[in-house]
Amino acid sequence: KAGVTQTPRYLIKTRGQQVTLSCSPISGHRSVSWYQQTPGQGLQFLFEYFSETQRNKGNFPGRFSGRQFSNSRSEMNVSTLELGDSALYLCASSLEGDRKAFFGQGTRLTVV
Amino acid sequence: GIQVEQSPPDLILQEGANSTLRCNFSDSVNNLQWFHQNPWGQLINLFYIPSGTKQNGRLSATTVATERYSLLYISSSQTTDSGVYFCAVRYGQNFVFGPGTRLSVLP
Numbered sequence: 254k255a256g257v258t259q260t261p262r263y264l265i266k267t268r269g270q271q272v273t274l275s276c277s278p279i280s281g282h283r284s285v286s287w288y289q290q291t292p293g294q295g296l297q298f299l300f301e302y303f304s305e306t307q308r309n310k311g312n313f314p315g316r317f318s319g320r321q322f323s324n325s326r327s328e329m330n331v332s333t334l335e336l337g338d339s340a341l342y343l344c345a346s347s348l349e350g351d352r353k354a355f356f357g358q359g360t361r362l363t364v365v
Numbered sequence: 366g367i368q369v370e371q372s373p374p375d376l377i378l379q380e381g382a383n384s385t386l387r388c389n390f391s392d393s394v395n396n397l398q399w400f401h402q403n404p405w406g407q408l409i410n411l412f413y414i415p416s417g418t419k420q421n422g423r424l425s426a427t428t429v430a431t432e433r434y435s436l437l438y439i440s441s442s443q444t445t446d447s448g449v450y451f452c453a454v455r456y457g458q459n460f461v462f463g464p465g466t467r468l469s470v471l472p
Binding site for chain 1: 396398400405406407408409410413451453457458459460461462464465
């Protein structure tokens with residue numbers, strides 16, 4: 254069974270641009286959640302999607318958004334990028350939101 | 366919100382030594398999981414352990430939900446065990462991570 258796949262692995266963007274990250278969950282998993290990891294703030298929850306519906310959202314500004322498609326693949330979008338958005342973005346999938354979570358390798362975003 | 370603490374923050378061991386990592390949480394949780402983050406950033410799920418004890422090779426974990434803590438035991442450590450260990454708790458609809466324990470195993 255293929256693991257969680259995140260694309261792209263690395264990304265460099267300029268302040269003010271927007272970016273879209275993709276996450277393909279393990280086959281059969283319907284829950285996808287996103288996290289931001291920075292040296293200063295650690296791992297922080299962004300949002301969770303289940304069956305195409307956002308179930309919960311962390312404490313991030315509206316510039317951070319996401320969606321989930323009918324095949325459970327998910328995308329997250331960050332608009333008007335700021336230097337502080339530089340981070341490792343991780344997505345995790347699970348059968349249900351409260352079951353064992355499996356993480357992708359992450360997308361390392363650098364904003365210059 | 367819930368507070369998740371991990372101790373120690375840093376740990377340096379000689380290869381072959383044993384260690385215990387601790388995770389404390391401030392409220393009742395739906396589940397608890399332990400992860401190992403390797404040097405490339407990938408989070409590997411070690412245990413899904415809302416309560417009780419589980420073992421997987423040289424690793425074992427115990428969660429005492431009523432006392433709001435979990436322990437991760439690493440026996441006969443190897444250099445490949447190096448990295449950061451996180452506990453994460455499911456609190457409501459959120460997944461909350463602790464700050465991690467950075468483990469360095471020296472050859």
